Amino acid sequence: xxxxxxxxxxxxxDPRVDREAWVxxxxxxxxxxxxxxxxxxxxxxxxxGYEVVRTDQRPxxxxxxxxxxxARLKKGAKRPGPQESLPPRSGEPFRDPPDRDPEPGGCPPPxxxxxxxxxxxxxxxxxxxxxxxxxxxxxMAASWRPHVCHAHDLDTLQAAAEAARASxxxxxxxxxxxxxxxxxxxxxxxxEAWQALExxxxxxxxxxxxxxxxxxxxxxxxxxxxxxxxLLNCPRLVTPGKDRRGRLRDFSEGRPxxxxxxxxxxxxxxxxxxxxxxxxxxxxxxxxxxGEREEALRELxxxxxxxxLFLPPVPASEMVExxxxxxxxxxPYLPTCLNNYxxxxxxxxxxxxxxxxxxxxxxxxxxxxxxxxDLGSLFDPRSPRDIARALVELSEPGRLAGxxxxxxxxxxxxxxxxxxxxxxxxxxxDLQARS
Numbered sequence: 001x002x003x004x005x006x007x008x009x010x011x012x013x014d015p016r017v018d019r020e021a022w023v024x025x026x027x028x029x030x031x032x033x034x035x036x037x038x039x040x041x042x043x044x045x046x047x048x049g050y051e052v053v054r055t056d057q058r059p060x061x062x063x064x065x066x067x068x069x070x071a072r073l074k075k076g077a078k079r080p081g082p083q084e085s086l087p088p089r090s091g092e093p094f095r096d097p098p099d100r101d102p103e104p105g106g107c108p109p110p111x112x113x114x115x116x117x118x119x120x121x122x123x124x125x126x127x128x129x130x131x132x133x134x135x136x137x138x139x140m141a142a143s144w145r146p147h148v149c150h151a152h153d154l155d156t157l158q159a160a161a162e163a164a165r166a167s168x169x170x171x172x173x174x175x176x177x178x179x180x181x182x183x184x185x186x187x188x189x190x191x192e193a194w195q196a197l198e199x200x201x202x203x204x205x206x207x208x209x210x211x212x213x214x215x216x217x218x219x220x221x222x223x224x225x226x227x228x229x230x231l232l233n234c235p236r237l238v239t240p241g242k243d244r245r246g247r248l249r250d251f252s253e254g255r256p257x258x259x260x261x262x263x264x265x266x267x268x269x270x271x272x273x274x275x276x277x278x279x280x281x282x283x284x285x286x287x288x289x290x291g292e293r294e295e296a297l298r299e300l301x302x303x304x305x306x307x308x309l310f311l312p313p314v315p316a317s318e319m320v321e322x323x324x325x326x327x328x329x330x331x332p333y334l335p336t337c338l339n340n341y342x343x344x345x346x347x348x349x350x351x352x353x354x355x356x357x358x359x360x361x362x363x364x365x366x367x368x369x370x371x372x373x374d375l376g377s378l379f380d381p382r383s384p385r386d387i388a389r390a391l392v393e394l395s396e397p398g399r400l401a402g403x404x405x406x407x408x409x410x411x412x413x414x415x416x417x418x419x420x421x422x423x424x425x426x427x428x429x430d431l432q433a434r435s
Contacts, residue, residue, distance in 0.1 A: 001432055003031045004146035004163060006137055006156035008130070011035035011052050013316045015346060016176060016211075016233055017152055018048065023421035024428060025049035032144065034137045034159070055136065096300065097271040102380035106362035107335040119189040127193060130155050138162035148172055148431060154179040154198055161201045170431050173205040174231075178215050181338035183267045199223055206434075207427055212365050214342040231423055233346045235353050237416040240324035248325050251309050252284040256395050258359065259326035261319060262347055264291030267340060269332030269361065269381040271300060276387035278304035283391040285330075288322060289313045319347070323354035327404070328394060331360035332381040344369070349415050355408030357400050359390050375407045 003024060007017050011033050021031045026049060037043060037054035045052040119127075134156065141149060141163035150172040151160035157173055164171040180194045202208060202219070208228045210216050216228040248257045264270060270287065274297055277285035287297065288311035301308040314322040323329055329351030335341040344365045351358050358376035360366040370376050379390035394400055 001029050001147035001428065001435075002144065003029050003148045003150055003428075004141040004144060004160070004169075005031060005033040005150045005152060006134075006141070006159045007033060007035050007152040008133075008155045009036060010038045010041055010054065012041070014152075015235070015316055015319075016174075018316075019236065019417050019421060020150075020174070020231075020424055021050040022048040023417065023424055027425045027428070029428065032141075032146075034141060053140070055140070096303070097275060097382075097384065099275075099385055100380070100383050102362075102383050102386040106364075106367060106378070107341070107380060107382070110335050110337055110341055112337075115185070115191075116187040117189065119187040119193075123187065123190050127190070131158065134159035135162070138166065142166035147435060148428070150174060152176060154194060157201050158197065161204060170206045170435065171204060172427075172431075173202055173208045175208065175210040175215065175219060177211075178218060178339040178342060183337040183340065206431060209424075209427075212342070212344040213368075214365050218338075218342065229423060229427060232344065232349065232415065232420050234349045234411075234415045234417045234420045235320055235346075237412070237418050238320055238353065240321050240354055248284075248286060248309070251286070255282060255284050256327035256400060257284045257286055257325070258328040258330050258391055259286045259288060259323065259356075260330040260332065261288045261314075261323055261350070262345070263289055264293040264297055266293065267334045267336045269334045269387075270297055272334075272381055272384045272387060273330060273332045274301050274308050275304055275384035276391065277301075277307040279384055279388035280392050282395040283328065284309065285391075286311055286326065319350045320353045323347070323350050323356060326354075326356055327400060328357045328359050328376065328391070329354070331358065331366060332379075332387060333361050333363075334381050335361065335363050349411065352407040352411040352415055355404050355411075357394055357403035358407060359387075359394055373406060373410055374403065375410070376403045 005017065005021060007014055011017060017033060021033055025031045031050035033050060033052045035052055035054050037056045041054055043054055137159040145167050146163065146169050148170045149160040149164040151157040152174050153176045161171055163169065179198065180191050185191050202223045202225060208219060208225055209231045210219060210228055211231065211233055213230045216230045219225055219228050260270065260273060270293065273285060285307065286309040290313050298310060329347060331345060331348060333340045333343055341363050342365055348358065348369060352375065358370050360370050360378060361381040362378040367378060371378055377390035377394045380386040394403065
């Protein structure tokens, strides 16, 4: 079958899209991913057996202004990408996080905070921009006459639905997030617009996928869907090198290393983790990544004794190998929104594949994997003291080795893409049989 996928990014660091396209191409399907064109990237690229087609989303006047008038001034500088046209996210001034006593039974479900009733003009313009790009992609894909149109997240569902309708194709909706429950929405108007789109288009999909059991059941409840498929973000099966500690070994002086690997963004609990590093001396804390909060995190770490090692990010293809340099993988996401509360980030399964113990927020899905699988320790991510307590408990040599071994065994036996991806192959086999 010809499968048209859509993703609202340049398709360079989206492991879920790459894994899905790869496994379907391996199963004999022709897969084309529609994505953004950014400077330095090819318009067309064949990768892992599938094709990426990138289009320049700038309007004509912007292309002329950038490429003709400012080209010499901008030589060597990165042009802002499509995601950078988003309005800035609001947030509290950066300061030491407040500590609190952990609540028995795990973190409570979040409540939506005070939001503005109306969206800002910037948000409305960005929503119009998303709709325009979806229309462009729909026309491009429909001309290819795909058999299936596969939307990666809600911001491409309009494109997939329109292309499917125009070409008589099947529609697959792959919800990477519980979209309308993310932390950065600032107004009821914006949330209601996305909810209206999802409630209108999701029931039209022939199949709906998402990242875990909890979000699958929530989507079914909200939109009257049946049989939403949880497709876990497991990495491909690899065996990391036996000794990858390198720079971390020199810094740790023989102590276990707890590593957070990913983007430095709001609501990931990184401020609390930095403070927790100063409240104990049994475990070294390292942050590997980059993002909008890096400077403030470094300032916070300096105020608390420079007890955190900051490392540059590694390529998406090396996340498992990078995780294997540590002893403990950290997932301190704050339960500030329902999407965070129900999350199973990619890094959970990368840590497991790397064969390291896992310390994570005490929220439902992480509790199911880490707690029930006895892979590490749970903590209240809002409490630096509780994070420190979990790190100290996990640092005991016997405990640490046992958790790491169980994590690796679970990855080898169950949580790897060669096995998890077969769900997707079976789903497409069913769609083909019904075509």
